Amino acid sequence: xxxxxxxxxxxxxxxxxxxxxxxxxxxxxxxxxxxxxxxxxxxxxxxxxxxxxxxxxxxxxxxxxxxxxxxxxxxxxxxxxxxxxxxxxxxxxxxxxxxxxxxxxxxxxxxxxxxxxxxxxxxxxxxxxxxxxxxxxxxxxxxxxxxxxxxxxxxxxxxxxxxxxxxxxxxxxxxxxxxxxxxxxxxxxxxxxxxxxxxxxxxxxxxxxxxxxxxxxxxxxxxxxxxxxxxxxxxxxxxxxxxxxxxxxxxxxxxxxxxxxxxxxxxxxxxxxxxxxxxxxxxxxxxxxxxxxxxxxxxxxxxxxxxxxxxxxxxxxxxxxxxxxxxxxxxxxxxxxxxxxxxxxxxxxxxxxxxxxxxxxxxxxxxxxxxxxxxxxxxxxxxxxxxxxxxxxxxxxxxxxxxxxxxx
Amino acid sequence: xxxxxxxxxxxxxxxxxxxxxxxxxxxxxxxxxxxxxxxxxxxxxxxxxxxxxxxxxxxxxxxxxxxxxxxxxxxxxxxxxxxxxxxxxxxxxxxxxxxxxxxxxxxxxxxxxxxxxxxxxxxxxxxxxxxxxxxxxxxxxxxxxxxxxxxxxxxxxxxxxxxxxxxxxxxxxxxxxxxxxxxxxxxxxxxxxxxxxxxxxxxxxxxxxxxxxxxxxxxxxxxxxxxxxxxxxxxxxxxxxxxxxxxxxxxxxxxxxxxxxxxxxxxxxxxxxxxxxxxxxxxxxx
Numbered sequence: 001x002x003x004x005x006x007x008x009x010x011x012x013x014x015x016x017x018x019x020x021x022x023x024x025x026x027x028x029x030x031x032x033x034x035x036x037x038x039x040x041x042x043x044x045x046x047x048x049x050x051x052x053x054x055x056x057x058x059x060x061x062x063x064x065x066x067x068x069x070x071x072x073x074x075x076x077x078x079x080x081x082x083x084x085x086x087x088x089x090x091x092x093x094x095x096x097x098x099x100x101x102x103x104x105x106x107x108x109x110x111x112x113x114x115x116x117x118x119x120x121x122x123x124x125x126x127x128x129x130x131x132x133x134x135x136x137x138x139x140x141x142x143x144x145x146x147x148x149x150x151x152x153x154x155x156x157x158x159x160x161x162x163x164x165x166x167x168x169x170x171x172x173x174x175x176x177x178x179x180x181x182x183x184x185x186x187x188x189x190x191x192x193x194x195x196x197x198x199x200x201x202x203x204x205x206x207x208x209x210x211x212x213x214x215x216x217x218x219x220x221x222x223x224x225x226x227x228x229x230x231x232x233x234x235x236x237x238x239x240x241x242x243x244x245x246x247x248x249x250x251x252x253x254x255x256x257x258x259x260x261x262x263x264x265x266x267x268x269x270x271x272x273x274x275x276x277x278x279x280x281x282x283x284x285x286x287x288x289x290x291x292x293x294x295x296x297x298x299x300x301x302x303x304x305x306x307x308x309x310x311x312x313x314x315x316x317x318x319x320x321x322x323x324x325x326x327x328x329x330x331x332x333x334x335x336x337x338x339x340x341x342x343x344x345x346x347x348x349x350x351x352x353x354x355x356x357x358x359x360x361x362x363x364x365x366x367x368x369x370x371x372x373x374x375x376x377x378x379x380x381x382x383x384x385x386x387x388x389x390x391x392x393x394x395x396x397x398x399x400x401x402x403x404x405x406x407x408x
Numbered sequence: 409x410x411x412x413x414x415x416x417x418x419x420x421x422x423x424x425x426x427x428x429x430x431x432x433x434x435x436x437x438x439x440x441x442x443x444x445x446x447x448x449x450x451x452x453x454x455x456x457x458x459x460x461x462x463x464x465x466x467x468x469x470x471x472x473x474x475x476x477x478x479x480x481x482x483x484x485x486x487x488x489x490x491x492x493x494x495x496x497x498x499x500x501x502x503x504x505x506x507x508x509x510x511x512x513x514x515x516x517x518x519x520x521x522x523x524x525x526x527x528x529x530x531x532x533x534x535x536x537x538x539x540x541x542x543x544x545x546x547x548x549x550x551x552x553x554x555x556x557x558x559x560x561x562x563x564x565x566x567x568x569x570x571x572x573x574x575x576x577x578x579x580x581x582x583x584x585x586x587x588x589x590x591x592x593x594x595x596x597x598x599x600x601x602x603x604x605x606x607x608x609x610x611x612x613x614x615x616x617x618x619x620x621x622x623x624x625x626x627x628x629x630x631x632x633x634x635x636x637x638x639x640x641x642x643x644x645x646x647x648x649x650x651x652x653x654x655x656x657x658x659x660x661x662x663x664x665x666x667x668x669x670x671x672x673x674x675x676x677x678x679x680x681x682x683x684x685x686x687x688x689x690x691x692x693x694x
Binding site (some may be wrong): 040041042045049180181207208209212214215217218219221222224225238242249250251269270272 | 410411414415418419422519524525526527528534536538543545617618619621622623624627658659660661662663664666667668670
């Protein structure tokens with residue numbers, strides 16, 4: 001009798017365990033691969049590497065918190081990353097490898113416009129979702145590509161606000177030096193110039209430098225002879241840092257404004273803090289500890305702990321992409337139907353984990369162009385660090401309409 | 409006028425660096441007829457070594473430079489012995505392929521050892537000298553001085569020393585030099601060593617003035633070969649004159665014509681010179 005009772009108990013236990021296993025799909029744990037293509041080497045690496053690191057960091061956080069629950073399955077993220085070397089051909093090859101060989105459906109990263117534009121030109125035809133980060137070339141979101149979204153606002157959205165700000169500071173004759181062969185900087189400058197001209201300001205010269213140029217003394221000597229009221233520097237951090245250093249060495253002590261998005265650490269590799277004192281950076285309100293929310297402060301601390309260096313101010317554009325994707329997958333309830341996932345992104349609100357301060361359009365993070373907007377800000381170098389000084393008035397709704405009007 | 413003088417001053421500094429690179433290339437080409445493409449990348453290795461010694465080991469810059477130039481000397485010998493000597497008597501295409509391979513190896517090694525980030529060699533030379541309306545940073549002043557010293561030393565060595573005679577003899581007529589008892593293997597090795605040493609000096613200057621990063625060495629080698637063609641292949645005075653002309657032309661072109669076409673204009677001048685004097689400014693008719 002005793003043995004019968006024991007057997008009954010064991011049978012009941014086995015049945016209960018079996019029932020639990022069938023009824024509890026939480027036990028199904030799978031892997032979801034996301035792909036990153038970014039500039040890990042080359043002139044864009046100052047932006048690309050921190051972006052790629054940020055994606056890794058977000059993926060680790062999500063996995064540590066239990067993964068992404070899609071329907072009845074929980075997914076842990078695995079990141080595959082390739083180097084596009086800031087080169088359109090390399091970028092295209094890297095994405096093709098992700099799509100064709102690694103069977104990846106979610107593409108993140110994309111710091112630099114040349115490589116990103118090359119991928120954007122064919123991504124519409126692919127069964128994939130592309131999330132663009134720091135690449136600010138306007139045309140990326142003027143084509144109405146249904147499966148492409150960008151977290152950083154286009155350059156001219158910021159240039160317009162910057163032009164108005166500089167005009168308020170008083171200079172009337174400005175000399176420009178920058179990467180004027182790069183579309184996004186030209187767009188920033190065009191918008192800047194239009195706004196600056198409204199208050200009677202003029203740009204007296206536009207001098208160019210290449211991505212790999214480090215000797216800007218010839219251009220600055222020419223600018224010095226023109227006696228401008230101020231200098232506007234637009235370009236990647238590294239050449240821009242040399243411009244700031246060499247301008248002072250040549251005795252050009254006018255106010256200096258810039259559009260560079262470099263961190264303190266990146267600038268201080270080239271230029272001393274004293275040489276940077278007073279420089280303005282007029283850019284989207286990216287990560288600085290002063291302007292950051294508690295989420296941003298936590299992001300900064302975690303990044304430093306994980307990678308031993310400070311993140312670039314633009315790094316969170318890619319970090320935020322991962323959380324946008326996470327919530328979209330959970331809402332869409334699928335990891336394979338990219339159309340439904342893209343729809344979920346298009347109608348998404350700003351995720352609570354987002355580091356950047358996005359300005360929603362119609363309550364949603366992305367507008368109908370697939371474009372997200374942050375506020376723009378004026379930052380000034382004071383005593384060794386970027387200090388957030390003020391918001392630059394920006395109207396994302398108005399700009400969104402303008403962007404839509406450019407669609408062919 | 410002030411602007412012209414300032415641009416010339418700007419151009420002389422970078423021109424001096426081109427001269428150091430071109431001097432190494434021209435001596436190697438003069439003796440062996442080899443286009444040593446890896447010269448820029450190997451030189452950059454020395455620049456990275458200086459950065460490492462200064463920032464990681466706390467070594468004073470001057471000692472770090474001497475150590476790196478010593479390393480460059482040894483590396484030059486190794487390159488000649490291991491890469492070029494085995495193909496010395498083979499068809500010229502073999503040496504050409506070796507040179508291309510070496511460039512890739514050197515660039516790859518730099519990337520693996522020192523990473524993809526640009527590095528700037530730190531110096532304490534922060535002062536700026538003002539001469540009337542002209543400005544010259546302390547760093548540029550020392551670079552001009554050091555470049556002039558190295559060029560002078562190299563010229564005197566080639567012109568006055570016994571080894572210098574042997575180098576020139578070998579460059580002028582290899583067979584006659586061998587018949588006169590010149591040790592070809594030793595001289596060739598020495599030329600590579602000196603060439604790399606000068607290259608390292610140039611890389612340190614680039615690293616302190618601007619930055620060292622992947623690709624910078626290759627760009628510098630291209631400029632070096634342009635100087636060679638401009639001044640005359642195998643000509644030491646040609647390398648000096650060509651380097652300075654290229655540096656100053658770049659500065660003047662950026663200042664007075666268009667900064668967007670700085671390199672294009674400099675190379676245009678080179679093409680014009682070659683149309684008028686195909687053998688280069690100071691080269692001899694073959």
